[in-house]
Amino acid sequence: MSKILCVGRQFGSGGHQIAKQAAERLGIPYYDKDLLEKAAEISGISKQILEKAEERAVNPLLYGLYYEGNLKEHYGKSANDIIYAVQKLLILDAASEGDCVIVGRCAGEILRETQEHFVLDVFIAAPMDFRIKRTMEIDKLEEKEAAAKVRKMDKIRKAYYNYYSERDWGKPSDYDIVVNSCYLGEERAVELMVNLFTAI
Numbered sequence: 001m002s003k004i005l006c007v008g009r010q011f012g013s014g015g016h017q018i019a020k021q022a023a024e025r026l027g028i029p030y031y032d033k034d035l036l037e038k039a040a041e042i043s044g045i046s047k048q049i050l051e052k053a054e055e056r057a058v059n060p061l062l063y064g065l066y067y068e069g070n071l072k073e074h075y076g077k078s079a080n081d082i083i084y085a086v087q088k089l090l091i092l093d094a095a096s097e098g099d100c101v102i103v104g105r106c107a108g109e110i111l112r113e114t115q116e117h118f119v120l121d122v123f124i125a126a127p128m129d130f131r132i133k134r135t136m137e138i139d140k141l142e143e144k145e146a147a148a149k150v151r152k153m154d155k156i157r158k159a160y161y162n163y164y165s166e167r168d169w170g171k172p173s174d175y176d177i178v179v180n181s182c183y184l185g186e187e188r189a190v191e192l193m194v195n196l197f198t199a200i
Contacts, residue, residue, distance in 0.1 A: 001118055005101045005197050006108035008123045008161070010170065011153035012131030012146075014181045014189075015124030016103060021186075022193045023101035031094055032103040035087050042086050084164055104157070108175070109165040120197060123175040124189070126182040 005022065009015020016032065023030035084106075091107050094100050095117050108121035126134075128150065135146040161169035172178045177196065179189050 001116070002095050002097075003099045003118045003120070003197060003200060004095050004107070004111055005193060006111065006119055006121045007101065007103045007193075008108070008121070008157075008169065008175070009104070010123075010125045010131060011157065012135045012150050013124045013126040014134065014186055018124055018179075018181060018186055018189045018193070019101050019103045021190045022197070025190060025194045026099070026101070026197060028098070029094065029100040030103075031091075031100060035090050035102075035105060038086075038090055042090075080160075106161055106165045109167060118200060119176075120193075120200060121176045122193060123170060123172070123178045124181050125170065125178055126180060130182040 005019070005026075007015055007019040007022075009019075020030055020032070087105050088110050091102060091105065091110050092114065094102065095111055095114075108119055111117050111119045112121075128147075131150050132143060132146045135141060135150055136143060139146065139149070141149065158169040161167070167174040179192065181189050184192065
């Protein structure tokens with residue numbers, strides 16, 4: 001039975017970096033944006049359209065933009081639904097190949113449905129001021145712009161997760177563990193996830 005570390009994250013919390021470092025420390029595959037690239041290749045939908053649809057709830061404005069894709073079974077569906085369906089298959093395939101780390105994309109919920117893998121579902125969170133400051137530094141933004149971006153991305157991720165799963169994005173009781181990256185720090189957050197993963 002494969003062990004899968006699934007990582008959800010608030011925008012600006014450092015969840016992406018923490019998950020990637022944990023995968024490197026564990027010596028197992030890491031999946032994040034590469035799932036989007038594979039989905040584009042399989043579906044035949046342009047990467048630009050998929051990037052607009054990825055981790056977003058259904059957007060009626062994206063209907064009709066996918067009909068030139070390779071997957072006839074998805075004709076009539078939104079770009080959002082198509083990318084979710086294709087990435088779901090990719091997530092299941094990745095898990096079937098062995099232990100790995102998967103970021104976002106409702107991976108925890110998808111894999112729990114199969115009951116074929118041991119899933120450690122982690123959510124990385126941090127206070128708003130920490131996330132705004134971090135976004136200012138990384139994206140070279142003014143405070144007001146960074147704050148707007150953090151709120152927008154959180155809203156998008158929440159809408160996507162709540163639409164495609166039966167749980168609430170960021171709700172502590174819907175995850176195995178919630179990590180505060182601000183108070184714990186990136187290195188200790190990585191160490192915690194590595195220790196938890198190796199203990200199961």
